[in-house]
Amino acid sequence: MPAKYNAKYSLRLNTYFDGQGKVFPALSLIIMVIFAPLAVKNLIIGEYALGLLIAIFICAFLADSNALLKGRALPINENIIAILAISCVSLTLFTLGAGTIFWIFPVSIIISFSFPLITSIIFNSLLLLTATTYVFLNYDVADSLRFFFAFLLTACAVHLLLRQIDALHTLLKEESSKDALTGALNRRQLNLFLSDALANKIHYHNDSTLIMIDVDHFKQINDIYGHAKGDEVLINLVSDIRAQIRESDLLFRVGGEEFVVLLPNTQLKTAEKVAQKLRANIKTSALLDNRTITVSLGLCATGNGLTQTKWMSCADKALYAAKQRGRDRVCLYNLNQNRIEDVAA
Template sequence: MSFYDGPNDPIRLSTYFGKKGKVFPAVTLIILAVFSPLAIKNFIIGEYPLATAISLFVLTFSADSYALLRGRKLPINEHIVASLAVLAVTLSLFTLGDGTIFWVFPVSIIMSFLFPIRTAIVFNLPLLLSATIYVLLNYQVADAMRLFFALLMTITVVNLLLRHIDSLHELLKEESSKDALTGALNRRQLNLFLKDALANKLHYHNDSTLIMIDVDHFKQINDLYGHAKGDEVLIRLASGINTQIRESDLLFRVGGEEFVILLPNTTVETAEKVAEKLRASIRTSSLIEDHPVTVSLGICATDNNLTQTKWMSCADKALYAAKQRGRDRACWYDLNRDRIEDVAA
């Protein structure tokens, strides 16, 4: 369990660049190519504790990297991997001497880029302490202080930069997943959640239901009041819907004035009640003063033989039927009978 509250993945690079992209595997190969020969060399020269520490770091890091690349849970906690990295550098300092002091800086930076920020900071502190103690024991106090502040500055600057990268990453994720106007999730996100809902139905037999919503006569609103007022209606509509659905329900904007609600683990009977409640609430709300705004709704629940395309198509057919039958109403697509029924008001 990571105690970092930024990116959720315990290996930082796989969060940003993708477990199956080019960057994370390349970094993994570089680490293996650099540290594996060092482990072999130290076994040859008889530095067995150091060789063992480096070998364990390589093995544990390799095991976690392989698991991430395969989309599996980490077999070894990242704190253990970081601890082995610190141990290997500390042993190299106190066994091999001066020539290894330069390894402190790249290892510190590698840990900062590989691990979540808090994990990196926690394990950079003993690295800073051990390097300072080594220089203090073998050189003058002034040399130890220079190393201490140089390494401290390196750690600080790297982690400040990474915090900025984190904020940009989160902003990019939000902007790429949400509709800029209403804050609802976008169509790309809908496709991902539809896939999950259908898999949930197939494997666990849990129903999910779609409610497709379209604002009636929206072109007239734009023509009468202007596009700015039309945008305001959509913003207020999305906000109102979000206040009336559960936290587990998801609202998506899929077109100009068209929205979709995905209700996980919800039967069509429950979805009908939700749709009718939303329809009545929107009709009585004052989205535009002295101009009632209504919506039409189409409902369709999951089925074992559904594809994403067919599921959306059936909900869209139900929505079209609601508009054809007079608007300001909800219809649902009965997959078993292959027909569309009105939802009782």
């Protein structure tokens, strides 16, 4: 999502929802229900500084929440929002007294869930410093130490829990984006990257090329050697393709023995060389003992007015032609002339 703000990398909660800001409307409602009455109450009782500060915090949070939901740049830096929240709690504590000490804990937990580890530790340390200062000034040492260790234990427990959640989220995201057998990206990821490539063509006029790859006579391999050997061939094939393409190129499994390589910012002539190199190297690779494995490849580059469906369809037609014309070859779909051509070895 090149055009969208990358707050998903700086806000922990946003990463759990793929940077779409889905959680923030619910948080906004909670903030409004809880804090708006507090702001009004403090303005009524004459605590104008506190009431105004809480109102500013609410408005700032709502502005950023709306921006995140729409994928726009944050009008107010997220760190400023956290500082406003800490300032509200601190001023509440020193203005209204000990009865408000309990606000420290929910604010600390929300900060922990909202920010990356280091950032949340810094903000929680500020909270702890403020609250502990107040407690030591107004309570005896024993009670002050009880509060200090209770807060510290709560913060540590929350951070340990969040580390486990982060690890599980990363694992789940990886498993949902990759093919379980080969580790190649799956069809859902292909659709996302095709959309980005087409947008790149429209906005920046940068070509990208699809290479569709199909293993020749794969059914025979399964029938003769068994499905376990067939799986081994696919795993070795993916490893072989990855070794030959650039780090920026993307490999997807879209069917049983069918794969797609997306070459971003790559014109058709360059892609033809890549495809022929892939075909030749796969043929000489030891993907299966005592049997030469070949592949057929179909190419199609981006063009004006091209949709995802048509792009895939044209690459698939080129692949089908390669198989019809004898396999172990590369064909391309020429969008300008609306025809399929052989690619010279």
